[in-house]
Amino acid sequence: DAKTTQPTSMDCAExxxxxxxxxxxxxxxxEYVYWYRQIHSQGPQYIIHGLKNNETNEMxxxxxxxxxxxxxxxxxxxxxxxTAVYYCIVRVGVYGGATNxxxxxxxxxxxxxx
Amino acid sequence: xxxxxxxxxxxxxxxxxxxxxxxxxxxxxxxxxxYQQALGQGPQFIFQYYREEENGRGNFPPRFSGLQxxxxxxxxxxxxxxxxxSALYLCASSPRWADEQYFGPGTRLTVT
Numbered sequence: 453d454a455k456t457t458q459p460t461s462m463d464c465a466e467x468x469x470x471x472x473x474x475x476x477x478x479x480x481x482x483e484y485v486y487w488y489r490q491i492h493s494q495g496p497q498y499i500i501h502g503l504k505n506n507e508t509n510e511m512x513x514x515x516x517x518x519x520x521x522x523x524x525x526x527x528x529x530x531x532x533x534x535t536a537v538y539y540c541i542v543r544v545g546v547y548g549g550a551t552n553x554x555x556x557x558x559x560x561x562x563x564x565x566x
Numbered sequence: 567x568x569x570x571x572x573x574x575x576x577x578x579x580x581x582x583x584x585x586x587x588x589x590x591x592x593x594x595x596x597x598x599x600x601y602q603q604a605l606g607q608g609p610q611f612i613f614q615y616y617r618e619e620e621n622g623r624g625n626f627p628p629r630f631s632g633l634q635x636x637x638x639x640x641x642x643x644x645x646x647x648x649x650x651x652s653a654l655y656l657c658a659s660s661p662r663w664a665d666e667q668y669f670g671p672g673t674r675l676t677v678t
Contacts, residue, residue, distance in 0.1 A: 495656050495669025556608030
């Protein structure tokens with residue numbers, strides 16, 4: 453699985469958009485980008501994933517660059533409850549046949565400020 | 567709330583002892599994965615079970631073992647506990663071919 457690089461921490465004002473970057477320069481053609489977050493003392497929570505097209509759901513948007521070497525997770529209107537560690541994970545999609553394990557790095561601690 | 571439950575919530579054991587942690591997967595999920603999360607680190611994959619068979623293993627010694635039952639619930643067993651085994655142990659369930667994994671709240675194990 454490809455390695456990802458994320459900033460250690462970021463701040464965001466409540467109500468503003470939070471843009472969390474992730475570099476994955478060694479990503480392979482069959483690898484997807486997944487985002488999970490972990491609120492303090494809870495298990496990780498799935499947010500969104502994508503292959504090469506931009507994706508949006510009720511929680512967030514995922515923007516993947518055309519060369520797929522980096523991506524940005526966007527929380528459009530951050531709230532205090534979005535304070536968490538955000539993990540960017542790259543791995544083969546489940547239909548690739550591999551065990552759908554997740555390889556977590558240390559993630560980005562997003563602190564939403566009032 | 568994901569529907570994945572783990573027990574116990576907290577546990578304190580002594581070095582050299584054995585421990586069993588339990589996980590009930592979300593209804594309809596036939597795949598269970600276990601992760602270890604040390605303080606300040608991201609979760610590390612231990613192993614995964616699918617239909618009662620181990621289906622992939624991370625870089626953990628054989629004293630970490632598991633079981634999955636016909637109802638898809640699972641156990642994680644750790645023998646000969648070491649101080650470094652102190653961590654949050656997370657269980658995640660999913661349908662076999664699903665992209666998302668649903669995590670439980672974890673069991674905090676402290677080894678003294």
